[in-house]
Amino acid sequence: MSEVRVHNLSISLDGFATGEGQALEAPFGHAGERLHEWLVGTRFFHAEDNLSGGTQGADNGFAVQHNPGIGAEIMGAGKFGPPGWQDDPDWKGWWGPNPPFHTPTFILTHRPRPSIEMEGGTTYHFLDATPAEAVAQAREAAAGADVRIGGGPTVVRDFLAEGLIDYMHVAQVPILLGRGVRLWDGLESLEQTYTIEPVSTPTGITHLTFTAKR
Amino acid sequence: MSEVRVHNLSISLDGFATGEGQALEAPFGHAGERLHEWLVGTRFFHAEDNLSGGTQGADNGFAVQHNPGIGAEIMGAGKFGPPGWQDDPDWKGWWGPNPPFHTPTFILTHRPRPSIEMEGGTTYHFLDATPAEAVAQAREAAAGADVRIGGGPTVVRDFLAEGLIDYMHVAQVPILLGRGVRLWDGLESLEQTYTIEPVSTPTGITHLTFTAKR
Ligand SMILES: NC(=O)c1ccc[n+]([C@@H]2O[C@H](COP(=O)([O-])OP(=O)(O)OC[C@H]3O[C@@H](n4cnc5c(N)ncnc54)[C@H](OP(=O)(O)O)[C@@H]3O)[C@@H](O)[C@H]2O)c1
Ligand SMILES: NC(=O)c1ccc[n+]([C@@H]2O[C@H](COP(=O)([O-])OP(=O)(O)OC[C@H]3O[C@@H](n4cnc5c(N)ncnc54)[C@H](OP(=O)(O)O)[C@@H]3O)[C@@H](O)[C@H]2O)c1
Numbered sequence: 001m002s003e004v005r006v007h008n009l010s011i012s013l014d015g016f017a018t019g020e021g022q023a024l025e026a027p028f029g030h031a032g033e034r035l036h037e038w039l040v041g042t043r044f045f046h047a048e049d050n051l052s053g054g055t056q057g058a059d060n061g062f063a064v065q066h067n068p069g070i071g072a073e074i075m076g077a078g079k080f081g082p083p084g085w086q087d088d089p090d091w092k093g094w095w096g097p098n099p100p101f102h103t104p105t106f107i108l109t110h111r112p113r114p115s116i117e118m119e120g121g122t123t124y125h126f127l128d129a130t131p132a133e134a135v136a137q138a139r140e141a142a143a144g145a146d147v148r149i150g151g152g153p154t155v156v157r158d159f160l161a162e163g164l165i166d167y168m169h170v171a172q173v174p175i176l177l178g179r180g181v182r183l184w185d186g187l188e189s190l191e192q193t194y195t196i197e198p199v200s201t202p203t204g205i206t207h208l209t210f211t212a213k214r
Numbered sequence: 215m216s217e218v219r220v221h222n223l224s225i226s227l228d229g230f231a232t233g234e235g236q237a238l239e240a241p242f243g244h245a246g247e248r249l250h251e252w253l254v255g256t257r258f259f260h261a262e263d264n265l266s267g268g269t270q271g272a273d274n275g276f277a278v279q280h281n282p283g284i285g286a287e288i289m290g291a292g293k294f295g296p297p298g299w300q301d302d303p304d305w306k307g308w309w310g311p312n313p314p315f316h317t318p319t320f321i322l323t324h325r326p327r328p329s330i331e332m333e334g335g336t337t338y339h340f341l342d343a344t345p346a347e348a349v350a351q352a353r354e355a356a357a358g359a360d361v362r363i364g365g366g367p368t369v370v371r372d373f374l375a376e377g378l379i380d381y382m383h384v385a386q387v388p389i390l391l392g393r394g395v396r397l398w399d400g401l402e403s404l405e406q407t408y409t410i411e412p413v414s415t416p417t418g419i420t421h422l423t424f425t426a427k428r
Contacts (some may be wrong), residue, residue: 014398174410176401184228188392196388198414206412206420
């Protein structure tokens with residue numbers, strides 16, 4: 001069966017995947033760009049922006065696993081736009097006319113709207129459904145390929161709690177945000193169902209992989 | 215000037231340095247021994263118990279730094295005994311007649327009692343004082359040697375927040391405790407005053423060293 005995967009989810013040492021005060025001018029709140037500097041520097045990220053260059057070390061080795069084999073993404077309403085985007089009928093995500101998903105992309109929201117076809121193979125579908133229903137629908141859309149859970153932390157946490165995730169890559173950044181949305185809340189004993197492997201890289205990032213035990 | 219150091223402070227991935235439900239039969243609450251398994255296996259820990267053997271890899275390389283150069287320890291009331299030990303006039307700590315400190319050892323408590331001289335060079339002093347006052351007093355007792363802040367998390371957090379710690383070694387264990395006492399609360403932007411270096415070892419521990427920037 002196809003897998004449900006999380007990639008490049010960046011958290012602070014104190015476990016926050018986003019800061020406080022998310023807004024149009026601050027997608028990650030007071031965290032700014034600090035959670036993703038490691039990623040922005042990689043060859044993977046440069047290539048996504050059609051740029052050459054970027055680092056090719058271990059960080060890139062994790063980063064590049066983001067796309068291959070993925071046939072659909074599921075994300076939360078908090079990732080798709082700033083608080084209140086649901087009141088703007090013209091909001092079409094942060095990522096412009098040709099978003100980096102290039103697959104069917106399901107946005108979990110309690111205020112769904114009609115699907116939007118973007119350039120480059122991305123179609124946004126808005127879904128008010130349980131995590132298990134969302135996975136079933138994304139899996140069908142992915143036609144045998146894997147499903148990526150794109151975040152934010154609330155959605156990843158919910159899908160972990162329901163045992164729906166097969167593989168998760170978390171990048172722990174050596175900063176303390178102090179406030180924001182925590183990834184780890186309510187996930188006691190996750191190590192009983194996942195093999196957890198940490199690897200620190202010379203940039204100071206600790207990559208943690210979670211592989212579901214079978 | 216002598217340094218103020220933290221060693222072998224073990225936390226879960228979600229940041230807890232002790233579990234919920236601390237009691238006489240459960241010094242770490244529901245965490246049990248899980249936070250310290252990495253340490254118990256080392257040659258350092260075996261030697262502390264007058265045993266031979268134990269691992270000599272990177273974990274031991276961190277563990278052995280605990281004692282050299284230390285002339286006094288400061289700990290919190292929560293480390294010294296289970297909740298309510300203050301009501302037991304005979305309580306003399308968890309560690310028996312010859313405790314592993316072998317130096318003056320200051321216990322921060324709002325209910326101080328007279329000092330207790332133990333075997334092997336440990337004397338327990340009970341102190342109701344600010345963190346800065348406690349460091350000054352421990353420094354004097356250490357006679358030029360370093361002062362160790364022995365925990366628990368509440369005390370370490372308070373001393374970090376006051377900028378009193380020069381070096382800290384934290385061992386992050388790949389388990390999720392879900393509840394207990396967090397180390398990181400209220401320490402936003404700690405990376406601005408410390409150089410933070412993570413190193414993962416083959417046992418799955420990520421050792422984080424914090425060195426004060428000058
Ligand atoms: N660190 C990283 O690598 C990373 C990755 C992705 C995103 N982010 C950041 O994380 C933040 C967003 O994360 P977040 O935790 O605040 O929010 P989120 O996980 O993106 O979305 C949560 C919201 O999605 C909707 N939702 C979730 N499950 C649903 C369900 N089953 N049915 C219907 N609606 C559902 C709800 O919104 P409504 O009730 O409003 O509909 C819920 O409040 C943003 O700042 C984003 O930039 C960080
Ligand atoms: N993970 C590790 O490596 C590690 C290391 C050490 C300990 N531990 C565990 O951590 C737990 C204890 O930690 P904790 O955070 O609960 O407590 P703690 O930090 O040991 O002690 C906090 C208590 O000390 C007293 N105190 C602190 N500062 C004071 C001051 N300035 N003046 C007077 N009294 C002061 C107060 O107690 P009163 O108000 O009651 O007097 C306060 O509640 C235990 O379970 C222990 O086994 C874990």
